[in-house]
Amino acid sequence: MTILIYSLLALGIIALIFGAILGYANIKFKVESDPLVDQIDEILPQTQCGQCGYPGCKPYAEAIANGDDINKCPPGGDATIQKLADMMGVEAKPLAGTEGDDVQEPVKTVAYIREDECIGCTKCIQACPVDAIVGAAKHMHTVIEDECTGCDLCVEPCPVDCIDMLPVQPKPDTWRWQLQAIPVKQIN
Structure with missing residues (x-):
């Protein structure tokens, strides 16, 4: 019984020493960020x-x-x-790559997994930065369309190439009227 007490006491002292060292290192080597x-x-x-x-x-x-x-x-x-x-404190510019009259607004895309070809390797799940892909190992996966940002990071790691980036289809709750600018005539 005394051996157990001494070993627990030794572990407690070691933990306190390492805790003090880590606390000092945190203060001494703290990196100030902007x-x-x-x-x-x-x-x-x-x-x-x-x-x-x-x-x-x-x-x-x-x-x-x-x-x-x-x-x-x-x-x-x-x-x-x-x-x-x-x-x-700067001027808001349009999204990069959308300036000019001849450049069309980029089409928002979303990942689509062809589920009949999916082997369930989970590589796309690991690559997705927003956790928009659900599934389990050795089972098919699917994409939560509302969560997908269209970043395209899941396509490359897929070993069977079963992920396509498709344009987002408008729904009644996401559809917006595309208004064209009407030139205004100045009255002198």
């Missing part, structure tokens, strides 16, 4: 999709803080661009 980067990162959608050209939302937030354009995030859309413009 508060502006943290604020920008909170606005971004956190899909980590890479469509902006950066490996995730935090690196893109750092780039914005260093002067990069605020209009490179397709999953965030116009709402995110407007929030970033308000915070940074």
Whole structure:
């Protein structure tokens, strides 16, 4: 019985020593981050999709803080661009790649898994940054369309190539009237 008490006491002392060392290291080696980067990162959608050209939302937030354009995030859309413009005190521009009259707005796509071809390998589930794919190992998978951002990260890891990126079909609750700008004549 005394051996058990001594061993528990020794483990407790070791735990206290390591806890003190870790606490000191946390204070001594703390890395201060830029508060502006943290604020920008909170606005971004956190899909980590890479469509902006950066490996995730935090690196893109750092780039914005260093002067990069605020209009490179397709999953965030116009709402995110407007929030970033308000915070940074710059003009909100259209989403990158949609400027000009001859350039059409990019078509929002969503992943579609051909379930009869799916082998249930779960590689697409692991690649999805927003957990929009559901399924179990060795069973078919499917995509939750409302959650999918169309980042295209699930297509490449699929070993049987059963994932297609299809345009989102409008539904009654998502359909919007496409208004054309009417030129206004000035009265002199």
